[in-house]
Amino acid sequence: MISSEQALELILNSTQDFGVEEIPFLNSVGRVLRENIVADRDFPPFNRVAMDGIAIDFKSFKKGQTAYTVEGVQPAGSPQETLQNTENCFEVMTGAVLPKNTNTVIRYEDLKIENGVANILIEDINESQNIHQQGSDKKEGVVLIPENTIISVAEIGVLATVGKVTVKVAKQPKVMILTTGDELVNVEQQPLAHQIRKSNVFTLVSLLERIKIPAEIAHITDDKSTLKQKVKQYLQDFDVLLCSGAVSKGKFDYLPEVFNELGVKKLFHRIAQRPGKPFWFGETDYCKVFAFPGNPVSTFVNCLLYFYAWFYKSNQVEILQETAILTEDVVFKPNLAYFLQVKLSDKFGHVLATPVKANGSGDLASLVQADAFIQLPKTTDTVFKQGYNFPIFRYR
């Protein structure tokens, strides 16, 4: 049995690049960018009027002039006009090109315009004011969004502005989610007394959708030869096999044997943690195998921690490790890392983590009351004190 840290290290040493694909930019939120996005022009691309009002040559104002004949209007979206007489002004609109021979914008609020003459009502005017200078945000050629960024709503506007109709992103691995367990029936079925409905498969599908990975799903009865035949095929057809169940010590927990017989190289089996201890991880030359224990909280936490970490590292994405402060003492005797469901709250810029009373790794409903797992380290100390902070893994 290895530690959680060792398990993570083995998983992170086993990452893989799945290549690049090009997709419409508007579908790219949540995907990992695989090219630098560069400014195709200066940002803004011209001296841009930043307030509705008039544009003047500041020299005239400096000489004491306060009344300006309006020579014309410069709307946004029109080619640049030219002020012919530098003692006149142009009416200018936000987003417009600043007219030639002008260098200062005075907003309507500070003007009175009558009979084609704009009178400036204030004295405090600075040269170049209310102009968004060409290239002042970014210069042409500068990297606006670096490679390996997870694309968010903020990047979408920039992609549009530079004309990236399609964008290069990391290709997602082909994932098969494989669940076992003869006690499981379909969601639409009425279970018999000794049966329950499938749930882990859908939790895994949703956890993968959260990081934009579509997955296929299969459920196999607890029959070794069927299992072996299917797994053999999946190892060939998929990049990743995510399994739930059949990895512990039960008589029908055939997966470790099956993997062994099919030549999957075991990297570890069992982690000194709770929940999720009997996690099995291995690989072939072409496929990674994450085989999680079948208890719902075990499957959930292992996917959230280990599969996510593997996925982000595979995509060269650095994820900020969040931490939170325990609001009460937690007593945990076993010498195992402890992943505990917590409800998060916020106080004065602190993230507070309140443990959720749960009933072991089978207690699926407890996840609903929490927002995250907090990671309490494997230690011989059995009390984790209120006020101390530990890493958290959010799932909302």
Add this chain to the structure above:
Amino acid sequence: MISSEQALELILNSTQDFGVEEIPFLNSVGRVLRENIVADRDFPPFNRVAMDGIAIDFKSFKKGQTAYTVEGVQPAGSPQETLQNTENCFEVMTGAVLPKNTNTVIRYEDLKIENGVANILIEDINESQNIHQQGSDKKEGVVLIPENTIISVAEIGVLATVGKVTVKVAKQPKVMILTTGDELVNVEQQPLAHQIRKSNVFTLVSLLERIKIPAEIAHITDDKSTLKQKVKQYLQDFDVLLCSGAVSKGKFDYLPEVFNELGVKKLFHRIAQRPGKPFWFGETDYCKVFAFPGNPVSTFVNCLLYFYAWFYKSNQVEILQETAILTEDVVFKPNLAYFLQVKLSDKFGHVLATPVKANGSGDLASLVQADAFIQLPKTTDTVFKQGYNFPIFRYR
């Protein structure tokens, strides 16, 4: 000009219920639940074996017995077996029904099984151990997920377990995103010197997708009669009109006039904040109108703050207001609420907000460097001190 707080109050007094629809549970992540999800059976529905091993009658062990003949196997997914002789045992698998006449499970790690006899290797055994007792997580009829929860990956497993093939969720409003600005060309076009590509429309589409609202989009030239004709139609056909541009003081900022002429009741125009000051908000009996100023950062922050708040309140969802701690002093002189882009980091359970140098509300690219806006209140104090905490609005 009203304060940010007053604007929010007016918006939150103008919320609306858009009814209920029923959708497949697996598509429901991010949607707002509109029914209580109730345990259809006890959780777990039977005394469930929690470890692979043997099940015994504890009375025999208490009398000193340590060797048990294996009477049979109780796999997960099989009807409940009965232990015939209470001095024998049953092999039991995780997830199985506990056999009749047994009440304690001893895991394989603590056993040696030879020639059909299980020998218990340890002395420290408690009655009822390793059994997940029927109804111990939740009793039949208990509410597992309350109405008005935003469905996350955690809820998906519970919905599956209770057989909710479809689930009732809040219907989304029908939204039209309407942008204006003659300087704007399509993403695939090469802009002329005085033109730029559209971006706000896509930012708004993405901000809405983030809360699972699909939207239609339209771009209209800065021509009053066209604008009026289109807006008239949209006010009839949509629940919400989200506009970007044409609400400030420019000669072609026709929207406020158009809304007035079409009988849209103005609730406010202009908020004492930066960016996003010229925001116009109003309503008809059937349609809410959020008309944001066209600068990209203005549109972004107003949608993130005000439209999101309106949407959550409309759906009776309480959102945790997060806060963060400034890592450096911020000087801001205008007597306006200030929404500043910040990069977030984490230290010892504290959320730290570092201001991102930006170049005003036109500086779209600055959003890429930040994770959130921090809300600095309207005050006559011009320095916001390092170490103080303020509300934040994340967009990643």
